[in-house]
Amino acid sequence: MTTMNHEALFQALLDGKLPDAEGRFGPFGGRYVPETLMPAINRLTEGVYRHLADDKFQRRLHEELTGWVGRPTALAKAPRLSKRWGVEVWLKREDLAHTGAHKINNTIGQALLAQALGATRVVAETGAGQHGVAAAAACARVGLPCTVYMGEVDIARQAPNVDRIVRLGAKVVPVTSGDRTLRAAINEAMRDWVADPDDTYYLLGSAVGPHPYPYLVRELQAVIGREAREQLMAHSGLPDAAFACVGGGSNAIGLFHGFLADRQVKLFGVEAGGRGQALGDHSATLAAGRPGILHGAHSMLLYDDDGQIQETHTIAAGLDYPGVGPEHSLLQLVGRVEYVTASDTEALDALEECCSLEGILPALESAHALAGAKRWAKANPDTRILIGISGRGDKDMPILDQYSASTSDVDGGTANAAA
Amino acid sequence: MQPREQLRQALTLDGAPALIAFITAGYPRPERFLQVLREVGAAADAVEIGVPFTDPMADGVTVQRASRTALQNGVSLSWIFSQLAARDFELSAPILLMSYLNPLFAFGFRRLAERAVETGVSGFIVPDLPFEECMPLKTELDAQGLALVQLVTPATPAERLRKLCAVSEGFVYAVTRTGITGGAESLPEDLADYLAAVKRASRLPVCAGFGVREPEQVRLIAEHADGVIVGSALLEALEAGQPPGEFLAALRP
Numbered sequence: 001m002t003t004m005n006h007e008a009l010f011q012a013l014l015d016g017k018l019p020d021a022e023g024r025f026g027p028f029g030g031r032y033v034p035e036t037l038m039p040a041i042n043r044l045t046e047g048v049y050r051h052l053a054d055d056k057f058q059r060r061l062h063e064e065l066t067g068w069v070g071r072p073t074a075l076a077k078a079p080r081l082s083k084r085w086g087v088e089v090w091l092k093r094e095d096l097a098h099t100g101a102h103k104i105n106n107t108i109g110q111a112l113l114a115q116a117l118g119a120t121r122v123v124a125e126t127g128a129g130q131h132g133v134a135a136a137a138a139c140a141r142v143g144l145p146c147t148v149y150m151g152e153v154d155i156a157r158q159a160p161n162v163d164r165i166v167r168l169g170a171k172v173v174p175v176t177s178g179d180r181t182l183r184a185a186i187n188e189a190m191r192d193w194v195a196d197p198d199d200t201y202y203l204l205g206s207a208v209g210p211h212p213y214p215y216l217v218r219e220l221q222a223v224i225g226r227e228a229r230e231q232l233m234a235h236s237g238l239p240d241a242a243f244a245c246v247g248g249g250s251n252a253i254g255l256f257h258g259f260l261a262d263r264q265v266k267l268f269g270v271e272a273g274g275r276g277q278a279l280g281d282h283s284a285t286l287a288a289g290r291p292g293i294l295h296g297a298h299s300m301l302l303y304d305d306d307g308q309i310q311e312t313h314t315i316a317a318g319l320d321y322p323g324v325g326p327e328h329s330l331l332q333l334v335g336r337v338e339y340v341t342a343s344d345t346e347a348l349d350a351l352e353e354c355c356s357l358e359g360i361l362p363a364l365e366s367a368h369a370l371a372g373a374k375r376w377a378k379a380n381p382d383t384r385i386l387i388g389i390s391g392r393g394d395k396d397m398p399i400l401d402q403y404s405a406s407t408s409d410v411d412g413g414t415a416n417a418a419a
Numbered sequence: 420m421q422p423r424e425q426l427r428q429a430l431t432l433d434g435a436p437a438l439i440a441f442i443t444a445g446y447p448r449p450e451r452f453l454q455v456l457r458e459v460g461a462a463a464d465a466v467e468i469g470v471p472f473t474d475p476m477a478d479g480v481t482v483q484r485a486s487r488t489a490l491q492n493g494v495s496l497s498w499i500f501s502q503l504a505a506r507d508f509e510l511s512a513p514i515l516l517m518s519y520l521n522p523l524f525a526f527g528f529r530r531l532a533e534r535a536v537e538t539g540v541s542g543f544i545v546p547d548l549p550f551e552e553c554m555p556l557k558t559e560l561d562a563q564g565l566a567l568v569q570l571v572t573p574a575t576p577a578e579r580l581r582k583l584c585a586v587s588e589g590f591v592y593a594v595t596r597t598g599i600t601g602g603a604e605s606l607p608e609d610l611a612d613y614l615a616a617v618k619r620a621s622r623l624p625v626c627a628g629f630g631v632r633e634p635e636q637v638r639l640i641a642e643h644a645d646g647v648i649v650g651s652a653l654l655e656a657l658e659a660g661q662p663p664g665e666f667l668a669a670l671r672p
Contacts, residue, residue, distance in 0.1 A: 022551065032520060032547045034477045036572040036597050039579070177483055178474065187476045194477065195598040197574055293520045293547070294474060306495035307525030309473040 006334040013330065014261055023211020026333065028326035031210040033190075033296045040197035045212040047117045052219055057116065064108045068141065069098045071105075071223065075231035080357035085377040088384040090239065092228045094251060094391060095362060099164075101391030102224060102251040103134035103205060109220035110203045111138035119201035122146045125189040127154055127182030127247070128318035128365065129161025130391055131205030136170035144201075146170040149188040151180040154317050161395050179311050182247075182321050186295050206248025207325035210296030214325050218253045225258020228386060236384060241266040241376060244388035245368040246339065247283065247319035249328045251390035256337060266338070269328060270372030272314030273341030279304065283312035285324040286332050286339035299326040315344040315399065316364035318391075342371035348403060350374055351393065363391035364399065421564030422541040426513040426589035429464055430624040430646050437464040437646030438637075439626055440653055440667055441517065443485035444468050444502075445494035447657055453506050455663060459653070460510035462667035464646065467544060470496050470518035477546040479601030481651035496522050496531075503538035513541040515568065515589075520548050520556075528559040535565055542566025542589045550583055568592050573613050577620075584621040593617045593627040593644060601651030602630045606639060614643035638672040 004012070009026045012018050018025045023045075031041055051057040065071040073096045078089040094102035107124075114122055122144050126132030132148040139146035148170050155162050155174055165172050178184030186209075193202040207217040232239060242259055244252035246269040259265040274282035282288065285300050292301035294309055302310040302322040314320050331337040342350070350370035355361050362370060366389045373387045393400070420428075430437040440463035445452045460466050471489035475482060496518065503514070516535070523531055523545065535543075542565050548556065550569060557567045566589030571580055574597050584591050593614060596607050607613070617625050627640045628648025637647045649670060656666040 030552050031549060032552055033549060034546050035549055035570040035583070036477075036574050036594065038549045038551075039574050039576055177480075178487075183474065187474050190476045191479075191599050197597060293524055295476070296547070301521070303521060303525065305525065306497065307472075307522030308490060308495075309521070 009330065010334040010336055018330070019211055019215050023215070025214070025326045025330040027291070028297070028299050028329040029211055029214060030298050031296060032293050032298065033210045034194055036194050037197055041210055044117070047113065048212045048216050051113055051116055057112065061109055061112060064112070064141070065105070065223065069104050069108060070096065072227045072231070073097050075228055075235070078358050081354065084353070084357060085374055086381040087377040088236070089373070090232060090384070090386045091360070091389050092224060092255065092386060093389055094224060095360065095366070095389045099130070099134045099137050100394065101130040101134065101363065102221060102254065103131045103391070104137065105223055105254070106205065106217050106220045106250060107131065107134040107138035107203060108141065110216070111142045111144060114144060114201035114203065115142045117201065119144065120199045122201045122203050123149065123189050123192045124203040124205060125149045125182065125185035126205065127185065127320055128316070128363070129154065129158040129165065129395060130318060130363070132165045132170070132172070133161050133168065135203050135205065136165045136168035140169050147173060147192065149173050149175050149185040149192070151175045151182065151185050153180040154182065154185070157399055158317055158395055159398060181317070183309070190295070206250040207253045207327060208248040208295060208297060208299070208323055214297065214327055217250050218257065218327060221250050221254025222257040224251060224254035224388065225256060228255060229258040232386065238262055238265055239386040240380070240383040241268060242386040242388070243268045243270060243369045243373040243376070245270050245319060245365045245390060246286065246324060246328060247272070247321050247365065248323070249325040251388055253325060253327055255388040256331070260336065267336065268372055268376065269337055269339040270368045271339055271341045272316055272319040272368055273343040273346070274313040275344055280311050281313050282341065283314045283320055283322060284341045285322060286328060287341050291329070294323045297323070297326045300324050300329045300332070315347060316368060318363065318365040319368065340372050342368040346371040360389065361393040362389050363393045364396045366390045422513070422536065423564055423566035423588045426465065426515070426541040426566050427623060429511070429513050430590050430626065432464070436641035436644070436672065437624065437626060438667060438671060439463060439465045439467060439628070439646055439648040440663070441467040441469060441648060441650030442657070443471055443482060443489050443654060444499045445489045445492055446485040446654065447488065449489070449492045449494055452502055455657065456506070457508055457510070458662065458664040459667065460512040462664040463512050465513045465515060466510070467515045467517045467648070467650070468499060470499060470516055470522050472519040472522060475519060477599055479599040479651060481601045481654050485654050496526050500534050500538050503540070514539060515542045515544055516540055517544040517546070520545055523556065528556050532559040532563040532565055536563045540565070542568055544568045544570070544592060546570065550586060570594055571617055573597055573607065577616070580617065581620045584617065584623070587621070587623055590624040590626050590646065591617060591621045592648070593625050595627050595629045595631070595640070598629065600629055604630060606636055610640070611643050614640070618644070634670050634672065637670050641672055
């Protein structure tokens with residue numbers, strides 16, 4: 001596969017041939033897990049392909065997506081943003097999905113799968129807490145006990161979501177090891193899974209990790225792009241460009257999949273540029289990383305010359321991850337998707353614009369997609385663009401309050417200095 | 420003789436159960452690394468040197484702590500090789516490197532194999548590299564006669580067990596229980612049957628480890644395996660300032 005040229009690789013992806021039998025998206029992907037997990041991974045892979053192809057499973061999933069998640073989510077025209085930016089802006093409103101983000105598309109699918117596979121408990125990791133909330137809700141829905149690993153740093157900055165996870169009946173285990181964010185939470189969830197691979201189901205929240213997760217999560221999130229394309233075609237036709245934020249990349253892969261074959265639609269993944277370009281100041285894996293192996297997959301990754309994984313920074317906890325899903329690495333390699341960055345400040349500005357002009361408070365993660373779109377719109381007036389609003393921003397109120405407070409502090413400081 | 424063959428022989432020398440000791444490189448103090456290696460190497464039949472990694476997902480709290488401290492003290496794969504190259508003593512115990520894949524990948528597999536031979540390393544144990552993904556590394560190690568030790572676990576199905584035992588080199592690493600390294604739980608009740616099954620499947624010495632910390636556990640495992648691997652408990656002895664040679668001697672049945 002690695003010797004295939006880029007066009008052939010992309011064609012293979014369009015033809016549904018990737019991931020291949022080894023879980024590869026061209027050179028990326030695979031299953032780099034401890035031997036203890038291999039039998040469980042093999043059973044899961046078999047179960048994923050069997051159940052996703054099963055009409056009964058799909059009917060059950062469809063019922064949950066319509067009756068419980070609230071799909072299809074709206075596609076909203078954004079008239080005032082459009083006017084401000086000089087382009088026609090459409091927003092795919094995953095923030096309107098149950099529990100407030102696209103994460104629920106994945107968790108309800110995987111919870112049904114865990115049930116079908118006979119698991120007795122579910123473990124999950126969470127960064128911003130949106131996946132934790134969605135996992136807790138889906139597990140409650142199907143009647144499985146759920147344990148959510150969450151880094152201490154994230155527990156502090158996404159407190160409202162911690163309460164929601166607990167309220168929904170799941171157990172939150174604070175992770176004090178490593179960088180105490182999403183990456184450490186994944187390590188800890190994996191350690192839990194390794195201890196009981198037969199009965200525990202690992203409900204991974206993004207399109208990352210060992211095969212079959214990147215495939216499974218993409219299939220469950222593809223509903224976003226499928227709906228958005230249908231909705232756009234019913235209104236005004238294909239967009240010139242589509243934007244989604246990328247941390248691990250689950251909402252982006254879901255949105256992009258609806259438009260991969262429409263080559264005239266430019267696709268942009270927006271990563272977190274954080275506070276600067278130095279290693280450790282951002283989490284722009286595709287823009288600044290190189291191929292490596294973490295959390296079960298060969299993909300683009302941020303690490304130093306000794307192979308040690310780098311700390312990341314972004315204001316958006318859900319993007320705070322040094323790796324990225326292997327399919328995104330392929331889409332970058334073959335040139336179908338362009339990956340750009342938006343800084344903390346750009347994301348905050350875009351969030352404010354979306355609030356004041358459209359009455360929508362997007363998640364800080366989604367604000368990165370808005371910021372990337374805004375920049376592109378400036379250079380490409382009179383175009384039509386689609387932006388994935390992956391989640392709502394209620395969870396970010398503590399950070400936004402802090403940011404407003406520190407901004408007014410700076411003003412106050414200047415005033416005092418002047419006096 | 421190929422390094423991996425020396426490793427195999429070192430574990431079957433006198434018919435007595437072998438003791439493999441794991442240390443995290445440069446832990447607790449980098450400046451004592453070679454001294455610790457020398458003492459551990461004199462008391463054990465083989466030494467596993469852990470290459471610290473930021474994300475040791477198969478390890479328990481002790482190895483996590485040792486890894487983090489070693490990284491903070493500047494330990495890296497290059498540093499380990501340069502230390503090994505600079506040592507002024509010979510060890511009769513073969514040296515293995517235990518590393519997660521990314522540090523090895525970042526170093527480059529070909530250069531890794533060459534550097535390993537130059538510095539007297541006999542083989543590698545890579546906890547996040549299952550057989551399905553190992554060919555790019557194994558090809559380079561094979562070219563230098565180095566071992567890539569396969570791990571098997573109580574969760575490994577019979578057919579897979581046969582395959583892994585057939586492709587392992589040096590020895591077969593039998594993980595005593597599903598889970599991460601360290602921990603203080605007792606050995607699983609069906610340990611004897613499990614190890615007997617691994618022994619039947621393997622032409623190589625079978626060495627067992629994960630959570631071994633008492634002489635009684637060593638004795639019990641040695642009844643059913645060719646060797647015992649001790650890691651977290653040795654790191655904890657080092658943390659407590661106990662001479663590693665003394666600690667290992669006390670573990671021998």
